[in-house]
Amino acid sequence: MKRISIYFFLITIIVVVYSCRKDYRIIEQAPNNTPISIKSFIPPGFPSLSSDLNIRPDNPLTEEGIALGRRLFYDVKLSGNNTQSCGSCHIQKYAFTNGPDLPLSFGADGISRTKRNTPPSFNLLWSKHFMWDGSQPGIEEQATGPITNPVEMNQDLKLLVNELQSDPNYPALFKKAFGSDSITIARVQMALGQFERTIISGSSKYDLFMQRKVNFTPDEYAGLAIFQSMTLGDCVHCHSLGGAFTDFAFKHNGLDTALPGGTIDVGRFGITHQVFDSMMFKTPTLRNIALTSPYMHDGRFKTLEEVVEFYDHGFYRNKNLDVNMALLPKNRMTVTQKAQLVTFLKTLTDTVFTKDTKLSNPF
Ligand code: HEC
Ligand code: HEC
Known part of the structure; x- marks a missing residue:
């Protein structure tokens, strides 16, 4: 009897461990889907080596996968009360932020x-960490x-899968993208990931200037020089020129991070618990x-x-301030x-991107 209950206990552990494993696995692409070369998405002047890019060999981009991801991105069904989509907060005309x-x-x-x-x-194709504190790899x-997240879409993943599976359109769209009509959270993640990698902005006036297709006005040109100057703007130290306009690093730029009520947003420290990552x-x-807008x-x-x-003068000289x-x-x-x-x-404004119909709400 005792032995049976030990076996039962072990089996329970195995089942629990197995079901808690990352809900993410290599999946088959539909046999006749041709992966699209990621290089075709990379604007001139952007880093293009595989090591520069956030790509996953187990989730190649396909036309069908991207189309499904776009639909999911804009579908309010993804939220618990069917009122909010990713696109409700990430709005195209505000460069996928929530607005002023x-x-x-x-x-x-x-x-x-x-x-x-x-x-x-x-x-995001050039990003290695996601969220302000890099909590998502x-x-x-x-x-x-x-x-x-209860303060965002507040959805139960099992209910979401059921809802999508009984939708008149989704099973066929998943079949097109992934070869069978079975809907899993891993596939939802993969389709969203494919679409998100195509949200690329690289057609600003700055880009055309770099390609020698347009001229800057004297003020724009002077502003670029100030941006780069180590004694004036010095913005370039962190917001590197080129493709990304970020060094992808975690920095303290001198903001006072006190929150109302006396607490502080500790930023990266909340993830690594390393003192030097504080704020x-x-x-x-x-x-x-x-x-x-708004910023920070x-x-x-x-x-x-x-x-x-x-x-220019408002930053705090906290001890973690960037050197x-x-x-x-x-x-x-x-x-x-x-x-x-x-x-x-x-x-740096790119209206080709904010008006690109391939990125807009398909509903
Ligand atoms: C309620 C508004 C809201 C909704 C809905 C929402 N987001 Fe966000 N998103 C945010 C906020 C706020 C952050 C930053 C949170 C932080 O850093 O702590 C964020 C961060 C992100 C980031 C990280 C960006 C970066 O540069 O680090 C990605 C990617 C993203 N969201 C994608 C999505 C996707 C995909 C969906 C739909 C499944 C979605 N979001 C739904 C508000 C929202
Ligand atoms: C030490 C690195 C560093 C330097 C130098 C720097 N920044 Fe930043 N910048 C950051 C960081 C880090 C943030 C995000 C800070 C936060 O929200 O807590 C940021 C945020 C911003 C934002 C807000 C972006 C948004 O999406 O909300 C703007 C605009 C900005 N910086 C412009 C500039 C300009 C202009 C300069 C030069 C005068 C400059 N930065 C110099 C690191 C830097």
């Missing part, structure tokens, strides 16, 4: 608020976070920055002018230079 009036986003219930500002969510893994946040891209992880600044004032910023004197830019810097930042 929302430092924090509303959840599907219309009352809950997210903890942080909705970040510019594009060019992969595009696929990230996708279920907002679906189940560090992922350097965001500056592409499309004129479209993604908590959306505290409304305008680019405010941001530039902050970097390069710590060397900079305050009030180092003239009024004209600050205005030119803002003028340059506006050249």
Whole structure:
């Protein structure tokens, strides 16, 4: 009797461990789907080596997978009360952020608020960490976070699978994308991941200028020089020029991270628990920055002018302040230079991307 209960106990453990394994596995592509070369998505001047890219050999992009992912991205069925989609907070015309009036986003219930500002969510193909604190290591893994989060879409994954499986359209679309009509969360993650990798912005005025197709005005050109100057803007130290406009690192840019009520948002520290990561946040891209107000992880600044004032003299010299910023004197830019810097930042707006119908809501 005792032995039987030990066996029973062991079997239970095995079942529990097995069912808790990552719901993510290599899946078969439908036999007649041709993977699309990722290189065809990479704009001129962007890094293109495989090691630069966030690609998964077990989730190649296919036309059918991307189409399914796009539909899922914009489908309110993904939320518990069928009112909110990924696209409700990641809005194309605001470069996949939530828009100018929302430092924090509303959840599907219309009352809950997210903890942080909705970040510019594009060019993820070049990103290695996701979220302001880098808590998510992969595009696929990230996708279920907002679906189940009670302050976001508040959905039960089992119910979601049932809902999609009994939908008149989805089984056929999953079959097209993945070879059979069985719907799993792993496949939902994979389709979303495929679509998200195609959300790419690389056609701004800055890009055309780099390709020598347009000229900058004198102010735009002066602003670029200030952006790069180690003694003036010094923005380039973290928001690297080139494809990404970020160094993909976690940095402390001198924000006071106190929250109302006396607590602080500890940023990266909350993930690594390393003292040196305290109050560090992922350097965001500056592409499309004129479209993604309000700014910073908590959306505290409304305008680019405010941001530039902050970097000119508003930053705090906390002990974790980035070493390069710590060397900079305050009030180092003239009024004209600050205005030119803002003028340059506006050249990073890409309306080809914000109007691209391949990225828009298909419903
Ligand atoms: C309620 C609004 C809301 C909804 C709905 C939402 N997100 Fe987000 N998203 C956010 C916020 C806020 C963050 C940043 C959270 C943080 O860093 O703590 C974020 C972060 C992200 C990031 C990380 C971007 C980066 O550069 O690090 C990705 C990718 C993303 N969301 C994709 C999705 C997908 C896919 C869906 C749908 C399944 C979705 N989001 C639904 C608000 C939302
Ligand atoms: C030490 C690295 C560093 C330097 C130098 C730096 N930044 Fe940043 N920047 C960051 C980090 C990190 C964040 C996110 C901080 C946060 O939200 O807590 C950020 C955020 C921003 C944002 C808000 C982006 C968004 O999506 O909300 C803008 C705009 C910006 N920086 C512009 C600039 C400009 C202009 C300069 C030069 C004057 C500059 N930065 C210099 C690291 C840096």
